[in-house]
Amino acid sequence: MTPFAEVIGDPIVQSKSPLIHGFWLKALGIDGEYRATHVASDGLAAYFAERSADPAWRGCNITLPHKIDALDHVEDRGGVRESIGAINTVIRAEDGVLIGTNTDAGGFYAPIAGLELDGAHVAVIGAGGAARAILFALSRVGVGRVTILNRNVLKAAALLSRFGIKGDAVPVGSPLPPVDLLVNASALGMVGQPPLSIDLSPLPEDAVVYDAVYAPLETELLAQARERDLDIVDGLEMLVGQAALAFEMFFGAEPPRDRDEELRALLTA
Known part of the structure; x- marks a missing residue:
């Protein structure tokens, strides 16, 4: 057996x-x-x-x-x-x-454990299961503020309250704030899913872009981040x-x- x-x-x-x-x-x-x-x-x-x-x-x-x-x-x-x-x-x-x-929370945090996230401003795209694990991890490292971009704004706002995180919830497609870390925790950009269209120009030069999508590995989001010469973390x-x-x-x-x-x-x- x-x-x-x-x-x-x-x-x-x-x-x-x-x-x-x-x-x-x-x-x-x-x-x-x-x-x-x-x-x-x-x-x-x-x-x-x-x-x-x-x-x-x-x-x-x-x-x-x-x-x-x-x-x-x-x-x-x-x-x-x-x-x-x-x-x-x-x-x-x-x-x-x-x-x-x-195990998603630990898997998410491991690649960015060396970042100084205490007081950082983070943007998270999505409010599903992966986003919950990511927000849980962020709540444990003392981030300053989190902006969640999601189709259902009320659902996103409820997650901020659940994890005791200060921040705001806005619709997907809203302009990005100048965050230190951007995380795509949604299925947008995945093979067979709608694309993720977002303008990264508001991000500062030292921002990190993290895409949890791994199929394809080189997502449009990461390709845009490379063009800006931003640090990236891919879904793998x-x-x-x-x-x-x-x-x-x-x-x-x-x-x-x-x-x-x-x-x-x-x-x-």
């Missing part, structure tokens, strides 16, 4: 998680598998019921659009519902109990970071992060 984990979402063909986890499993010589499984919203309950009964299943990562709804089908022993409000990882305990957690940074935390939960071993350059070459081939 080969142990396995997987990533679920709708759609799921764009996911690079099987490549990442498969690379680590092979590198460590672990007998295990990692799959991509398409699960529609109306199939979540049946999916988790089936997996909870399978002792070979170690857990799953969760991508769009299930990061919030999946909370209704698992135990929340870490209080994620009250803190972040979304999960991206589920693990199966030995007794079959499914436990939800979130957050993807690999959150995956590393989940991998250890699934397979009980730390992934070989000293081989990140080799992994990146595989993911961008």
